[in-house]
Amino acid sequence: xxxxxxxxxxxxxxxxxxxxxxxxxxxxxxxxxxxxxxxxxxxxxxxxxxxxxxxxxxxxxxxxxxxxxxxxxxxxxxxxxxxxxxxxxxxxxxxxxxxxxxxxxxxxxxxxxxxxxxxxxxxxxxxxxxxxxxxxxxxxxxxxxxxxxxxxxxxxxxxxxxxxxxxxxxxxxxxxxxxxxxxxxxxxxxxxxxxxxxxxxxxxxxxxxxxxxxxxxxxxxxxxxxxxxxxxxxxxxxxxxxxxxxxxxxxxxxxxxxxxxxxxxxxxxxxxxxxxxxxxxxxxxxxxxxxxxxxxxxxxxxxxxxxxxxxxxxxxxxxxxxxxxxxxxxxxxxxxxxxxxxxxxxxxxxxxxxxxxxxxxxxxxxxxxxxxxxxxxxxxxxxxxxxxxxxxxxxxxxxxxxxxxxxxxxxxxxxxxxxxxxxxxxxxxxxxxxxxxxxxxxxxxxxxxxxxxxxxxxxxxxxxxxxxxxxxxxxxxxxxxxxxxxxxxxxxxxxxxxxxxxxxxxxxxxxxxxxxxxxxxxxxxxxxxxxxxxxxxxxxxxxxxxxxxxxxxxxxxxxxxxxxxxxxxxxxxxxxxxxxxxxxxxxxxxxxxxxxxxxxxxxxxxxxxxxxxxxxxxxxxxxxxxxxxxxxxxxxxxxxxxxxxxxxxxxxxxxxxxxxxxxxxxxxxxxxxxxxxxxxxxxxxxxxxxxxxxxxxxxxxxxxxxxxxxxxxxxxxxxxxxxxxx
Numbered sequence: 251x252x253x254x255x256x257x258x259x260x261x262x263x264x265x266x267x268x269x270x271x272x273x274x275x276x277x278x279x280x281x282x283x284x285x286x287x288x289x290x291x292x293x294x295x296x297x298x299x300x301x302x303x304x305x306x307x308x309x310x311x312x313x314x315x316x317x318x319x320x321x322x323x324x325x326x327x328x329x330x331x332x333x334x335x336x337x338x339x340x341x342x343x344x345x346x347x348x349x350x351x352x353x354x355x356x357x358x359x360x361x362x363x364x365x366x367x368x369x370x371x372x373x374x375x376x377x378x379x380x381x382x383x384x385x386x387x388x389x390x391x392x393x394x395x396x397x398x399x400x401x402x403x404x405x406x407x408x409x410x411x412x413x414x415x416x417x418x419x420x421x422x423x424x425x426x427x428x429x430x431x432x433x434x435x436x437x438x439x440x441x442x443x444x445x446x447x448x449x450x451x452x453x454x455x456x457x458x459x460x461x462x463x464x465x466x467x468x469x470x471x472x473x474x475x476x477x478x479x480x481x482x483x484x485x486x487x488x489x490x491x492x493x494x495x496x497x498x499x500x501x502x503x504x505x506x507x508x509x510x511x512x513x514x515x516x517x518x519x520x521x522x523x524x525x526x527x528x529x530x531x532x533x534x535x536x537x538x539x540x541x542x543x544x545x546x547x548x549x550x551x552x553x554x555x556x557x558x559x560x561x562x563x564x565x566x567x568x569x570x571x572x573x574x575x576x577x578x579x580x581x582x583x584x585x586x587x588x589x590x591x592x593x594x595x596x597x598x599x600x601x602x603x604x605x606x607x608x609x610x611x612x613x614x615x616x617x618x619x620x621x622x623x624x625x626x627x628x629x630x631x632x633x634x635x636x637x638x639x640x641x642x643x644x645x646x647x648x649x650x651x652x653x654x655x656x657x658x659x660x661x662x663x664x665x666x667x668x669x670x671x672x673x674x675x676x677x678x679x680x681x682x683x684x685x686x687x688x689x690x691x692x693x694x695x696x697x698x699x700x701x702x703x704x705x706x707x708x709x710x711x712x713x714x715x716x717x718x719x720x721x722x723x724x725x726x727x728x729x730x731x732x733x734x735x736x737x738x739x740x741x742x743x744x745x746x747x748x749x750x751x752x753x754x755x756x757x758x759x760x761x762x763x764x765x766x767x768x769x770x771x772x773x774x775x776x777x778x779x780x781x782x783x784x785x786x787x788x789x790x791x792x793x794x795x796x797x798x799x800x801x802x803x804x805x806x807x808x809x810x811x812x813x814x815x816x817x818x819x820x821x822x823x824x825x826x827x828x829x830x831x832x833x834x835x836x837x838x839x840x841x842x843x844x845x846x847x848x849x850x851x852x853x854x855x856x857x858x859x860x861x862x863x864x865x866x867x868x869x870x871x872x873x874x875x876x877x878x879x880x881x882x883x884x885x886x887x888x889x890x891x892x893x894x895x896x897x898x899x900x901x902x903x904x905x906x907x908x909x910x911x912x913x914x915x916x917x918x919x920x921x922x923x924x925x926x927x928x929x930x931x932x933x934x935x936x937x938x939x940x941x942x943x944x945x946x947x948x949x950x951x952x953x954x955x956x957x958x959x960x961x962x963x964x965x966x967x968x969x970x971x972x973x974x975x976x
Contacts, residue, residue, distance in 0.1 A: 292371050292565075292608055292610055295371040295393040295395055296395075298395060298671075299424075299611070300611075302666075302671060303666055307614070317342075317343070317346055318346065323343050325343050325344075325347050329343070329344065356621075356657065357655060357656050358406065359652070359656070360652065361404065362399075362401040362402070362418045362420075363401070363405065363406050363407040364406065364407050364466075365401025365620065366401075366553040366556055367397060367399040367613055367616075367619060368398055368609040368611065369396065369397055369609070369610065369613070370565075370607050370608050370610055371393050371394070371395060371607070371610065372386065372606070372607045372608075373391060373393050373605050373606055373608075374386060374387050374388070374391065374392045374394075375390060375604060375605050375606070376389075376390045376604075377389050377390060378604060379515065381513050381521055381574065382514065382515060383514060383515055383516040383632050383633030384427075384513075384634055385426055385631070385632070385633075386426070386427075386631075387605070394424065394425050395424040395671065396423055396609075397422045397424075397667065398420065398421045398422070399620060399625065400417065400418060400419055400420075400500040400556070401417065401418040401420075402415045402416075402417055402418070403416045403418060403455075404416075404456060405466025406465065406466070409466035409549070411544070411549060411552035411553060412541040412542075412544040412549075412551055412552070413466035414467065414468070414490065414495040414538070414541065414759070415466060415468075415490070415495055416435050416437060416486065416494075417435060417494075417495075417503055418435050418436075419500075419503070419505030419527060420432070420433045420434065420625040421505070421527070421607065422623070422629070424670060424671040425631055426672060427631045428631050428670050428672060429629045429668075429670045430629055430631045430634065431627065431630075432505075432507050432525050433507075433626065433627050434506050434507045434508060434525065434527065435506060436494060436503040436504060437486060437489045437490070437494050437506060437508075438506040438508060438524070438593035439591050439593050440486060440508050440641060441480075441483040441486050441487075442482055442483065442591065443591045443641060443734050444640050444641065444644075445641045445643065445644020445645065445648070446644065447480065448641075448648065450480070451476065451480070451483075454472045454473050454476035455468055455472075455473050455476070458470055458472055469762060469763040469764075469765075469767075470766055474763070474764065474767050474773075474776050475775075477776060478772060478775035478776040478778070479775070481737040481779055482591045482734070483591070484738065484741045484779060484783065485591050485737070485740045486591065488744045488756065488783070489744055489816070490759075491756040491759035491763070492744065492748055492756045492818070493818040493819065496535050498536055498884075498964075499551075499552055499555040499556065500552050500555065500556045501531045501555065501566040501828065502529060502533055502534040502535075502823075504526065504528055504533060505526070505527035505568065506525065506527070507524060508590050508641075509590050509637065509639045509641065510588060510637040510639050510642075511523050511525065511634060511635065511636060511637060512577075512634070512635040512636065512637055512718065512720075513635075514632075514633050514635050514718045516633075518716075520635070520718045520720075521574050521575065522577050522579070522580070522587065523574050524572065524594065525570070525571075526570070526571045526601055527569070527570055527607070528568060528569045528601070529568055530566075530568060530569060530606070530825075531566055531823065531824070531825060531827075532822070532823035532824050534964045534965075535818050535819070536919075537755070537920055539918070540919040543879065543880075547879050547881055551881070557612055558859065559828045560609060560612050562859070564827050564828040564857065565608050565610040566609050566828075567608050569603050569605070570603070570605050570607060571601035572604060573594055573600070573601055574599070575594075577720070583599075584739070585733070585739075586733035588639045588731075588733075590641045591737070591740075592740055595743070595815065596814075597813060597815075618665075618666070618667065619666075622662075622667050623665075623667045623668060624656070624662050624663070624668055625649065626653070627645045627646055627649055628646045628649065630715065631715065632713060632714060638720075638722070657683075658682055659681045660678070660681045661681050661682060661684055661685065664683075664684075664686065676704060677694055677704070679693050690703070690704075738779075738782045738783055738806075738807035739807045739809060741783045743809065743811040744816055745783055745787060746810060746811060746812045747813050747814070748816065748817060749820055749967075750972055750976060751970065752818070752820070753787075754970065754971075754973065754976070755819075756787075757791060760780075761791055761794045764791060765794055770797050773795055773797065774798045777791065777800060781801050781803070781804055782806065784808070785800070785802075785803035786976065788801075790976070819964075819965055819967055822963055823962045823964055825857070826856060826961040827857035828857065828858075828859065829859070829884040829885070830861070830882060830883050830884050831860045831957075831961075832860075832861050832873075832878070832882060832883035832885070832887070832916075833846050833849050833850055833861070833862045833863065833887050834863050834864075834886060834887070834892060834896075834909065834912065834913070835862055835871070835889045836865065836892035836895050837865050838865070838894075839889075839891030840891070841889075842889045842892040843868075845891070845926060846862045847862075847870050848950070849887065849926070849950065850862050850870075852954055853957070858961075860872075861873045861883070863878045863912075865903045874903070874904065875895075875908045875909055876903060878908075880911075880914075880915035880916040880919060880921070881919075884921060884961055884964070885916075885922040885923065885957055886912070886913070886921070886923055887925065887926065887957070889929055890927040892909075892929060892932075893929055895909045896909045896910040896913065896935060896936070897910075910932065910935060913936050913938070914936050917936070917944070918969075920943070920965035920966050920969060921943070921965070921966075922944075922945065922956075922960030922961055922963070922966065923938070923943065923944055923945070924946060924947070924953055924956065925946050926948070926950065926953060927948050930946040942966045945957060
């Protein structure tokens with residue numbers, strides 16, 4: 251087996267020879283712009299979005315009730331035969347109201363049913379016409395309106411945000427050449443490498459069909475039966491267990507297009523690319539006990555987080571980039587780039603930044619906008635084309651088909667959220683809920699009655715989309731390419747790239763998941779697969795299962811390869827803006843409330859959402875102890891004068907021991923915690939010793955600096971024990 255190191259060395263030589271794509275040298279095109287867009291320029295593009303949507307908005311202020319056909323009505327009481335008599339069938343008002351209600355719902359998405367959306371603006375860093383004919387990347391500073399939807403995958407629409415799951419990050423560019431969608435997820439890979447397996451994958455991961463349990467979870471027999479048999483899934487399973495499955499928020503996760511695409515210039519020259527969105531907030535994740543508590547206390551945590559941030563003007567941003575390489579390098583990296591269960595480490599092919607997306611406006615109606623938007627990998631524009639990735643090829647069909655199912659017809663593109671911001675001209679006609687009035691009687695091509703219009707656009711005429719030539723040859727066959735066959739070397743790379751504390755997180759996650767498996771056969775099969783990744787990993791997971799045997803080490807796929815870009819917890823956040831901070835106080839202490847007021851403003855000045863917690867909602871208090879929980883805060887501070895409520899801990903105003911429980915749980919979730927002055931005695935009562943992420947000081951200036959650094963660290967994993975010997 252060729253080692254990853256060999257290909258790193260090889261590609262380093264190629265980059266040094268002067269390839270601007272492989273070296274990331276194109277980054278210089280956007281450096282003068284800076285990463286942050288100006289408020290004025292964002293506002294201009296946002297206004298254009300508002301103007302586009304305005305004709306579709308309904309304003310019900312100071313008006314009378316009407317039917318859908320415009321007749322003013324009274325629909326508060328039904329029409330009856332006598333004051334106590336039966337409701338009459340002739341009551342069209344009653345019938346319309348109930349019939350409209352009965353038909354309000356459309357089929358939810360089979361996957362990615364639960365999510366949140368927001369409008370935004372994309373700004374190109376430069377003119378990238380040397381690699382693509384796409385207009386939205388044709389000049390520095392060019393802005394394009396966007397809509398982005400973030401989601402879980404497996405859970406139903408009423409499930410919880412913090413379930414351990416892959417997360418979707420789907421982005422739509424309303425370009426001046428039509429809509430372009432990057433329908434991605436928060437990891438650079440997928441479970442399967444043949445689209446024909448997609449129904450099998452989802453059937454296995456969804457709740458088991460006999461009891462519809464568990465919801466939004468993979469800790470059950472059918473999921474791990476699939477993982478242990480379709481071993482292409484192992485790479486993604488490892489990443490999900492290492493923290494990618496439970497991001498702190500939608501704002502704190504990256505996005506990836508997963509597949510290999512082609513960029514095409516006006517002249518027809520092509521490059522292979524992989525799309526990526528890098529969060530400028532940084533990557534951050536929950537710990538599993540914390541994620542479970544979030545699911546129980548606030549199932550809307552992620553949706554609420556991004557809504558609140560945008561409403562407060564803390565606009566989340568992601569940098570769009572691509573890994574660019576030549577098409578003749580499909581097998582140059584030790585695997586096949588058409589296999590979407592593999593990723594190219596960034597040390598091998600750096601990400602070239604192309605621009606930045608800023609989300610700056612929330613939807614006005616969840617159903618009309620976030621629910622009705624229909625993303626498709628087949629929404630492409632001139633300059634962007636597909637590769638032969640078999641899962642991408644399958645998605646090009648499936649995503650269109652699912653929109654037809656959800657909308658009940660082909661006119662879903664006419665919904666305001668789906669309409670392009672450019673005129674459309676084609677021979678598509680009729681269908682359910684046709685909203686346009688076509689005036690061309692010659693709905694066919696070629697024609698003379700309409701003077702040949704609409705005319706065909708292509709590479710040289712009409713600035714149209716075109717498919718760049720590519721060589722495809724081979725006999726018809728129903729088999730997987732042998733270049734897709736290695737399912738274990740990359741999961742090993744992922745495992746090697748985790749810190750010891752992150753490896754422990756992955757081990758604990760797999761222990762939790764596999765301990766819910768009933769079938770001994772499935773447990774044994776999965777342990778056998780883990781052994782092909784790392785014998786120590788298999789031994790550690792098997793330790794809690796008892797009824798399985800770990801085989802001797804099988805070193806066939808063992809390697810020492812690593813990448814610095816997998817770890818979530820090893821890198822500090824670049825900003826703490828928009829994080830949540832709690833100040834714990836007591837209304838029975840003037841000192842405590844005075845300090846809380848001062849500290850609240852000081853921490854708000856750092857860009858944090860600050861909540862003052864106390865017994866009742868007196869002025870200056872945001873949250874009561876009865877409603878507060880450690881999950882609500884990314885860090886917290888105890889004020890002096892409030893010590894008695896933590897040490898005595900009994901009051902009819904909150905559950906037994908709640909104040910000190912908040913402090914203990916915050917510490918147990920790895921968060922930065924602290925106390926000012928005499929409040930340090932609270933930590934003694936909670937058996938919390940001074941150490942990493944525990945800040946006890948008499949100086950507010952010191953505490954502010956400590957917490958600013960501590961919140962960037964985000965999780966203090968030193969607090970948690972490691973398995974002996976690891």
